[in-house]
Amino acid sequence: MHARFRWLPLVAIAVAGCAQQPPAPESAPAPPPARARSDVDHAIEARIALARRHQAAGNPRAAATEWQILTLLAPDNPEFRRELAASREAAQRLAKERLDAARSAQRSGQSERALEAYVQALAFDPGNDEAVRALRELDRQRFARIQQDRAARARNEAAAAPRPAADAYDIDQALELLAAGDLAGGLRDLKAWVDANPRQRATRQRIGTAVFDKGRELEAAGARDQALAAYESAVTLHGEAPAAWTARIAALKKSIADGRAGTR
Amino acid sequence: MRRAGGAGVAAALIALAAVLVGCADAPLRPAPVAVERPPPAPAEIARDDDFVIVRLAAGESAATLAQRHLGDAARAFWILEANGGVPPAAGDVVVVPLRPPNPLGVEPGGYQAIPILCYHRFGSRASPLTVTPAAFEAQMDYLARNGYTVVPVARLAGFLSGREPLPRKTVAISIDDGYRSTFDIAFPVLTRHRFPATLYLYSDFVGAGDALNWAQMRQMQASGLVDVQPHSKTHANLTQKQPGETDAQYRDRLRREVDAPIAAIRDRLGTASATFAYPYGDVNDAVIAELRRRDVPAGVTVTPGGNGFFAYPYYLRRSMVYGTDSIDAFKAKLVTFVPLAGRN
Numbered sequence: 001m002h003a004r005f006r007w008l009p010l011v012a013i014a015v016a017g018c019a020q021q022p023p024a025p026e027s028a029p030a031p032p033p034a035r036a037r038s039d040v041d042h043a044i045e046a047r048i049a050l051a052r053r054h055q056a057a058g059n060p061r062a063a064a065t066e067w068q069i070l071t072l073l074a075p076d077n078p079e080f081r082r083e084l085a086a087s088r089e090a091a092q093r094l095a096k097e098r099l100d101a102a103r104s105a106q107r108s109g110q111s112e113r114a115l116e117a118y119v120q121a122l123a124f125d126p127g128n129d130e131a132v133r134a135l136r137e138l139d140r141q142r143f144a145r146i147q148q149d150r151a152a153r154a155r156n157e158a159a160a161a162p163r164p165a166a167d168a169y170d171i172d173q174a175l176e177l178l179a180a181g182d183l184a185g186g187l188r189d190l191k192a193w194v195d196a197n198p199r200q201r202a203t204r205q206r207i208g209t210a211v212f213d214k215g216r217e218l219e220a221a222g223a224r225d226q227a228l229a230a231y232e233s234a235v236t237l238h239g240e241a242p243a244a245w246t247a248r249i250a251a252l253k254k255s256i257a258d259g260r261a262g263t264r
Numbered sequence: 265m266r267r268a269g270g271a272g273v274a275a276a277l278i279a280l281a282a283v284l285v286g287c288a289d290a291p292l293r294p295a296p297v298a299v300e301r302p303p304p305a306p307a308e309i310a311r312d313d314d315f316v317i318v319r320l321a322a323g324e325s326a327a328t329l330a331q332r333h334l335g336d337a338a339r340a341f342w343i344l345e346a347n348g349g350v351p352p353a354a355g356d357v358v359v360v361p362l363r364p365p366n367p368l369g370v371e372p373g374g375y376q377a378i379p380i381l382c383y384h385r386f387g388s389r390a391s392p393l394t395v396t397p398a399a400f401e402a403q404m405d406y407l408a409r410n411g412y413t414v415v416p417v418a419r420l421a422g423f424l425s426g427r428e429p430l431p432r433k434t435v436a437i438s439i440d441d442g443y444r445s446t447f448d449i450a451f452p453v454l455t456r457h458r459f460p461a462t463l464y465l466y467s468d469f470v471g472a473g474d475a476l477n478w479a480q481m482r483q484m485q486a487s488g489l490v491d492v493q494p495h496s497k498t499h500a501n502l503t504q505k506q507p508g509e510t511d512a513q514y515r516d517r518l519r520r521e522v523d524a525p526i527a528a529i530r531d532r533l534g535t536a537s538a539t540f541a542y543p544y545g546d547v548n549d550a551v552i553a554e555l556r557r558r559d560v561p562a563g564v565t566v567t568p569g570g571n572g573f574f575a576y577p578y579y580l581r582r583s584m585v586y587g588t589d590s591i592d593a594f595k596a597k598l599v600t601f602v603p604l605a606g607r608n
Contacts, residue, residue, distance in 0.1 A: 039319065040309065043357035059372050069359055072310035072317055116604045123370040132368075132426065135574035143579035146567055150546060151503055169566065169584065170501075170544050172392045176385060177499060180443055181473020185466075185499050192504065 044073050051083070060090035061124050095125035102134065111138055171203065175210050183218075183226060187211070187233050194237050201239070208238025212245060219252065224259075228252050315359055322354040333360045341413070341431040364429040368573045374603040377570025378420055380436040381597065382582040386449035390587035397449045399587065403594050404457050407435065412598070416491055417462040417564065418538050420580070423573055433600050437461040438564065438582060440495055440541055442469050447480040454489055464495035464541035464564075467525040478532045485533055492533055494525035494560075495541040503546040515550065522554040539564060545582070552578045570599035 051066035064087035070080040102117035115138045118131040125131075171193055178186030190207050197203065215230030231249045235241040307319040316333055326340035326347075334342065342361050344351065352358045369376025384393040386400055395403075407414060413431040417438055422428025437454070439446050442465040454461055463484070469475045484490035496502065502521055505514045526537045537560050542551065545566030555563055555578065562577040569581040583597040 039355060039357050057372075065365070068312075069315055069317070072312060072315060073357075075310070112605075119370055119375050119604060120372050122368060123372045126366065126368055126370065132574065135572075136576060139572070139574050140576035140579065143565075143567070143576055147503075147547060147565075147579075151548065169392070173384070173499075173544065176391075176393045177441075177469075180385070180441075180469075180475060182469050182475070182499070185468065188498070188500065192501070195507075 040073055044070060047073065051087075055087070059123070060087045060094065061126070063087045064091060091124045095121050095128060098124065099128065099131060102131070106134065106138075111142065114138060115142075171207065175207070178211065178214050183214070183230065186214075187230075190237055191233070194239075198239075204237060204239045208234045208241065211237055224252060224256050228256065309357065314363055315361055317357060317359050320352045320354055320356045320358050324354070326351060326358075329358065329360055333362065342429070345432065364427075367423075367426050367429045369423075369429065369432075370573075374601055375572045376430075376432060377572050377599050377602045378415075378423060378430060378434050378436060379570040379597060379599050380417060380420075380438055380564060380580060380582040382564075382566060382584045383437070383439045383450070384441055385443045386445035392586045392588060394587045395585060395589075396587065397453075399589070399591075400450060401453050402591055403585070404453050404459060406591065406595065407459070407598075408457050412600075414457075414459040414461075416460040417493070417562075417580075418491065420571065421538075421562070424571070424575060424577060426573055433598075435598060435600070438464060438541065440464045441466060441499070442476045442481075442495075444474050444476050444480070447476055447484060451484055451487075451490065455487060458489070460489045460491075462539070463490055463492045465492055465525060465529065466495045466497060466499040466543070467528040468498050470528070481533060485535070492529050492535060493539050493541065494522070494529060494537050496521045496543045497524035499543045501544050501546050502542060502551045503548045518550055518554050522551075522558055522560075526558055526560070538562065539580075541582075547578065568597070570602060572602060 047066050047070050051063045051070065054060070054063035054066060064084055067080055067084035067087055070077070071084055074080060098117050098121035102114045102121055105111075105114035105117055115135060118135045118138070121131045122128055122135070170189070174186050174189035174193065176186075177189065190211065194200075194204055194207065211230055212234035215227045215234060218224075218230055219227035228249065231245065231252065235245055235249070238245075307321050309317040309319060311317065318329065320329070326343040327337040329343055330340040331337040342365055343358065346359045346361050346365055347356075383395060383400075385395070386397060387394045388396060390396050390399065411433055413434045415430065415434055415436055417436045419430070420436065423430045437459060439450060439461055442463065446463060450461070463481070465476075465481070471477065481490075481492050485492060497520055500517075500521065502518060506517075509517070522540070529535050529537060537558070539562045540555055540560050541564045545564075547563060547565060552563070555561075562580060564580045564582050566584055567579075567581050568583040571581055575581065583599070585594060585597065589597075
């Protein structure tokens, strides 16, 4: 008989044995109907197949779960208990093997390899505290390196190479703040970026133009003082402001001064 | 479609602080769920400490079984995942796990991860940080139709501590800054799908031209779908000292950046802060120290990727959703399982 089906006679014996048990006392619940019993048989077959699939896939812990369920569905079946014990033992053996590999990789500085081996150790032994602690620390260290890299890039003022995506995000975010009405917040962040990247001519022009456009919008809305602040910031951020901008600033300054004089 | 959160947001927030700080010492084998067990039902076939096996009665479902045996209908996914993922029918033999079946979400080939999506603004003109209403609708529709469970960011606490598993395809939604379009455009879509979302607010923005006001935030919060969390006071990069700023001045500024939004959200919305979104996603040890001082146990960055159970709570990954993303690019951000590259 194919190994895969070698349980079926035992299942049949167990099930038949259950059917031949003496009548239950009157206080006990009524025995399940015959159709229900066959549902249990069906569940047993399905769980055996599942356990075998997990074993074939190299996951004895998941297989052990299925064997444990089978010991509940067919408590008189000794094979299910043996399979449960064997699966648990295999899972513990693999967990130890993976844990040893993880420790070794960690000692030799191979943190990614260590992380993977710790994950596998946990897959075979979900209660392993050492693996959990090690994974948390490895991930913390990995992320700390990411953050340090970001900070180092931000400090590298002289970098002339194209900026990474993270900085593109910073600029877009600042421009969004500006567009949304947070003039102070947007200008502050854009100024910080330009201060850190004075040689990024194309991006400075883009920023300056966006700020100048915001100034026009404010001026059209009657917020002339804010418009003037935006225009002047645009000139600084741009670095090579067009003559039309300076003319517009001069005109607005005069208009503001005239307005104030008129109210005196 | 599955969703979680709603009324659970407030409870999850309260629980978060207590749970996250204890991550490192969390017991790994969760105790059986403490519910008062009902008398053995006639349909019960067998039981041990880990499982009860029942025959599903007419009118029952995974949710009613979860309510009866696990104390929470939202744990129905434990039952579904233990029974092949198919909703059981009346008469089926159903295995009910009494402990979380795989609380850490680890498999020999990889581990479960929870992606946190990060949006900013919604509007008719797409830009990197502005997602159109049609694109947002399509993205939420994709989540709904493909069996994703959406949880508030605070729900990650139980998962990170190893105490509470989350369904295999779980995702969190966050929206940064506090643009009015969150209320005008995103909120109706979220409401339609009953999807929760976490709004990260920088408090100086409130009242600016295109910002939310407190009444709108209160209305969203009252729906049980949106929780408001801090995103600094001014949206300055908290890791960068300003020119000429001394260490003491920097620390004082950090303190204001952390304290002000927490106080504003507490005073205006009555909400405790359980997570903090770092402006530009940047964080350093000084920022984390300030969050610890205020008992905020977690922080989110904009480093993309999903969060495994072992993620450091102050370095949670988030994936930005851009207005220029295609639906395929959006799908690629739904990292709910991280396969191991080498398999050693």
